[in-house]
Amino acid sequence: MGQAWLEGSRQHRGAVMLEFILLFPFIVAILYAAGYYSVLFSWQYRMQSAVDAAAASGMYVDRSQYADVAAKVTSQANLSLAELAKSLPLAVRGKVEASESNCASQTVAAAGITVIKCEIEMSASEIQAALPAIRFGFLGQFPPAPPNGIQASAQVAF
Structure with missing residues (x-):
């Protein structure tokens, strides 16, 4: 037994x-x-937080002191974004370019409203370089990186 x-x-x-x-x-x-x-997702959140703060920083400009308010607000947002990009995680900081073209202004003529839009992005190839993925032969890469990368954008109207 x-x-x-x-x-x-x-x-x-x-x-x-x-x-x-x-x-x-x-x-x-x-x-x-x-x-x-x-x-x-943590990187995406940190990028979005930086872009939100940069777009909002333009709203602290005293508009009564400048003839071209849109240019000053855009300049302030770009300066803030360049400074905030330094606080991003190291793997993201080197891949995201904070330049003068990250924030731009656009005026809606009919309404007399100016919109400041700030955006940064990290491409899929940069994500793959920063985060290693596993290759499964005929199955391809796992986990798949987002095909369009990650991006963050914020708009403020005044």
């Missing part, structure tokens, strides 16, 4: 080991994807 139970136990151990061998790579891949996307 004891011998038969022992042999049955060995067979079950083999089945459990086979199940483990088949399921372990999928569990690790799911955990890796969760970490990958959490880092990616």
Whole structure:
């Protein structure tokens, strides 16, 4: 009786080991994807926060002191974005370019409203360089990076 139970136990151990061998790579891949996307979403959040603050910084300009208010507000937003880009995570900071063209103004003539729009982006190739992905042969890259990269934009009207 004891011998038969022992042999049955060995067979079950083999089945459990086979199940483990088949399921372990999928569990690790799911955990890796969760970490990958959490880092990616964190970068997106930090970029959006910087762009929001830069667009809002133009609203602190005293409009009564300048003839071309839109140019001054745009300049202030660009300066703020360049400064805020320094506080982004190191992997993002080197890939996102904060230049004079990140914030631009547009006037809606009919309403007399000026809109300041600030935006920054990180391309898919830059994401792939910063976050390593796993290659699964014919399945391709896992987890897949967003094909258009990540971007952040904010608009303020005055």
